[in-house]
Amino acid sequence: MSATEKVQIVDYSDRYHAAFRDLNAAWIAKYFEMEDSDYQLLDNPRQAIIEKGGYIQVALDNGRPIGVCALVKLDGNPYDFELAKLAVAPEAQGKHIGTQLIEAMIAKARELGAKKLYIESHTSLKPAIHLYQKAGFKEITGHSPTFSRVNIQMELIL
Template sequence: MEFYNKVGKMALGSRLRRLSEKLSEQAGEVYSLYHIDMNPKWFPVFYALAEGEPKSIMQIASEIGHSHPSVSTIAKEMVKYGIAKEVKSNTDGRKNYLTLTDKGLQINQQIQVQYADVNAAVENALAETQYNIWKAIEEWEFLLEQKSLLNRVKHERKQREQSHVQIIDYTPQHQQAFRQLNEEWITTWFKMEESDYKALDHPDEYIIDKGGHIFIALYNEEPVGACALIKMDNNMYELAKMAVSPKAKGMGIGFSLGQACIEKAKELGAEKLYLESNTILKPAISLYHKLGFKKITGIPSPYERCNIQMEREL
């Protein structure tokens, strides 16, 4: 127990496995006590067949909540041991069903008294505990169905990483990072165009001096993302040159940059935000929808790669 006390709740799966192994070992002793010649791990499949109705592997797997391969393996073992047998479907000769043999039916008669005693023993054990493990397992099964452990860990990792992310105002010392981040992104999917070189090589002249703004995202003080607001006519700004380093994907940096640009655009008196993109960039389009942008048409684009235009009212 010292190991589990030291490792803590990270070892939840290992500890449950240890408990499961102990229960399975002791269940084997219970079967011996009642002279029931059966492997404890067969019990869920055996019980599903005990009513006498032939069932397919898929039916059994769905009923007991096990995987198809797991039930298939157990079924083969039960057939080999003579407890179960395969029968053809009455309606479809291509399908095999599983049912108990005479030996299996005899075991089912003998095991009823064991069921009663085991159930009483478990109930008494639960009454001796401060926490009802049966109800706790039900809760955990429900929680993991709603949100898997993997997704819960991803969420915690994202929260931890985001705490190290800063969105700061662009300064001339960030010019190289601004260019590299955007060039890396553009050349991954498309090709650099004349308008790209102008804005990335001279951001002060083409963006900031014309009333625009640039944000830089830092992760542990390293530039990993960028996004610009470019002044257009009629109190409109373009959200452009958004780029996030591949090594910083999944941290929510694009969303944070987008939110920063929206708030800055409001501060600058903008009434609308406009952007251009390409529909092959599905994560980016999804991000823009999340930020409140909607598809529009009609504004000429200087970029060959643009095939979708979007706008957000402020």
């Protein structure tokens, strides 16, 4: 796959569960520790995300999952969705897969009528922070984080 080649972005189905779990667990374990909230989202994404009004998309390269991202439904006060669980396989990093997933999820959020998106991250994840900023997310303060590893929060007004 060339650096500018577009991958196929598809809606989540249960056949991508292992990829969703494994891609996310790998990066979390590399930089942090898995938390209870991680297990809740990754062990049963259909129940924890989709059935609650959220959304997951998968980036495929020749049918092989190489990236994932979720929109976790929030209560709309003040955020409609959290952009979460963005993960790209190590061999596919640097090929704009994360950008394509973020763009696809922002488009889906708009389609679903969202007004504001929220992200939690950590400043040590410089490539991710750069992607979020490039997509228009701005740093905010004052929102209670879901994970102990969070030291930066961002929002995007759609």
